[in-house]
Amino acid sequence: MDSTIHINKHLTNAELQNIEKLGSPDNPVRFAIVGDISADGKYSHSTLVATADELIVTDYSTGDVTERIAFSDIDEIFSKRMYGNAFIRVRLKGEDKPKNIFRYTFSISALCDSVILYVNNYKAGDSVESRVEAIAAAYEKQLSVCPKCGRTLSAPGVKCINCEGKKKIVARLVKYIKPELPILIISVIISIVTTVLALLPPFMTQTLVDDVLGGDNVTANGDVHLFGIFTTTVVNSLIIIGVVLTATYVIRFGMGAIRGYYLRKAGDRIVKDLRDDVYEHAQHLSMRFYDKTSTGSVINRISGDSATLQAFMLRITQEVVVQFFKMVGIIVIMLIMNPTLAIFSLIPVPFVAIGSRIFSKKIAPFYRRIWRRNSAVSSVLTDTIPGIRVIKSFTNEKNSTKIFVDKTQEWYETDYKAGKILNAYPAIVNFFVSMGSVVIWMLGGLAVCGATNVSGDISVGLLVSFISYAAMFYEPINFFANLNDSYQNFLSSAERIFDILDAEPEHDFGKGNKDVNMRGAIEFKNVTFSFDRTKKVLKNVSLKIEPGDIVGIVGTTGSGKSTLINLFLRYYDHYQGRIYVDGVDIRKIDMEYFRSQIGFVQQEPMMFHDTIFNNIAYGNEAYSVDDVIHAADIANAHEFIARQPDGYDSVLGERGVGLSGGERQRLSIARAVLKNPSILVFDEATASVDSETEHLIQEAIEHLISGRTTIMIAHRLSTLSKANKIVVVDNGRIIECGTPEDLMEKKGKYYKLVQIQSMADKVNRQKAEEHFE
Amino acid sequence: MARYIITDADKITRTDTYLVKVECADGGCFEELEPRRLFPHTNLNQYITLLDSSKKEIAMIKDLATIAPDSRQAIEDCFFDYYMIPEITEILHVEDKFGVLKWRVMTDRGEIEFSIRNRHSDIKLLGKKRLLVRDSNDNRYKVCDIANLSKSSIKKIYSYL
Incomplete structure (x- = not known):
């Protein structure tokens, strides 16, 4: 037997020994939970220890035992979840009231739930080994969340990709740069050539001023000894310099244009690949991610942030290299021309560098x-523009505008405050840079006049040329100073992009087990689920459905009906317990295959901005026209489609604008027909349509469900006329389950619901008749 | 829906960590009611609902200030245990590395370190003053008025607001 004690926290040997001492050689400690709050709700530690048949609560720091309860004395054990914290409560035999024995926050709620199961399984007669096995699974699950960052791990025990590798973000983006490497290398080479060419004009200026116009290299017959190579007339010298300069500019700007074109092409491909990757990843993210992230912010990341990353990647691969060469080249040239002036030119550099550091932090x-402000503005847009009909119907335009204006005002206030720093910094840098030029003018001017002793000869041409190089020198300095700024911008964009790329996708999509012949036997076994650990939406739900069963799920709003379906469709996988299809845990079936076997008809069917044909054939383009028309026929949709002027080619507006609710619903049923699934799920499919349409839809559903396992959630019990099994859900539990006849006989909740609904239907009918008369 | 509105003539006594008994002025009595705030973030002392064991609303306190002081104390004691939303009084350290945001803070319940899974949705400003933070385990923390935090605390979390 494994003698390891399961503990949720790393303990010192002394602490571990204290815990071990609580057991005995015959009855050792099996597991311990180190809690995070004291009984009075302050952050501190306490420990809950379990042997095979005892629970012991101790003070973590002193080791003093505060509670020791034998399982045989326990009548009832349960957890009371409150807000941000919970208690394990125990009612002892012979006592009326339960008492709190252990208080904890939600950080360890899964472990505490497993303690309750451990005790209850003892009462059910399970062996200690099987109980410990269940506990081990809970501890393992606790480890499937990174203890450092809380991120869900891809598998229990693996290293967290957020915390383990200190992979630099830039390094991770290499993937996108790699395919463009040839273009990027050629571009860099072109850039180096154009940079060298850019350094030529100041040198030509010096030759022009000193040799041609200044007469320093003029021979006795008035000719000019040009570049120290050959002699020619002044006019020819001017023409040669002009031609060299023109050629330089033509080559420089021509090559620059070619480089720009290829760089744009490479850049566009980078941004395209990035966007495609982020979008694809976003498609596979779990519903849990979308529950917590606004669609506006996801859209912003895919469109805006990927462009910021692309811009920076080009900056890093191109400009950094070019500017570096430029900077080194100019320093070398200036040092050769005049070392003293060159050193004076470098004086502003530390100021610029320090300024950059301060600036980037600010x-x-x-x-x-x-x-965040931009994202908030986008969120308002994605919320309100698609809901413009609701806004208009409630004449809420003014309020809606106010919400938007408030958000843009917040953006404006943040942006203009940033504008102060953004503009002040370059102004300060430019001031220092300009002062550097002034110093060079002053010193150089004095040296030309012979008023000061600057090492080396300084001519007017050299000074003019030097000033030009000095001005060019500050371009790379400025670039590197501001690089930090765009690096910061890039980092925050990268962080948001990786928020999506690093989010755990739905498990095993397209990679898992397809070897399941789905006949339609479904079993929920002890399923417990909570969206956010604050409230359990499903509590220990167990349910068996045989192949071909038509199961109606009824219950009041918020009872957990839809959650049951959401878990079955694997929108959420983080539940306790198991769901089986034909004896196989659904979490072990390939998700793509699994969902392809299920037809799902929602209350509000989602249509896309596309033709009716494509909306029916959604998800598979291989369907033939005959297949689609046949599906529309079965779904009672063909007739109204035929009435459309554009028939199956009618393009629907966004979310299916142009069709009535009932028509959209019939299209969604046609979709399900086309899919030919083994299991059908209807979530209030007729809830939002009139009686006549309900009849049409009902008829379509009846065509569809024959021979298939069908789960139907319904408010209107009349839609469950074909059901052979009814499941009544209340407050997250199944309170009744059986044939409609059995449940009617039982006169329980289902009976009451039927009574209430028939009375309501009767009243409605009477009212309608009176109104009609 | 018929709900009993509690006034200063009724008597509330705490019977368990999160349960109270209401003895009505008219002689009626409700046992084992669970008081809950209807506005746990924006209106702590008004609109308090009292639910029975099946979570059905039995009574309501419209304003804690309008009931008897002992009754008010009983409700407040229940709430102190029920609602654990520690108030952050100081931000001690913020670490933001490789997409992981970690805060070490001092609260009215002691010092605690926690991670924030999604900085964009788990840090929320309610209005201009109130801050709500949710950690990766779904525990909540609050700052009632950001202006009450020290300058160095605000500086540490400024970019996430």
């Missing part, structure tokens, strides 16, 4: 804030 939080 500006980084602003970039994050600006993004």
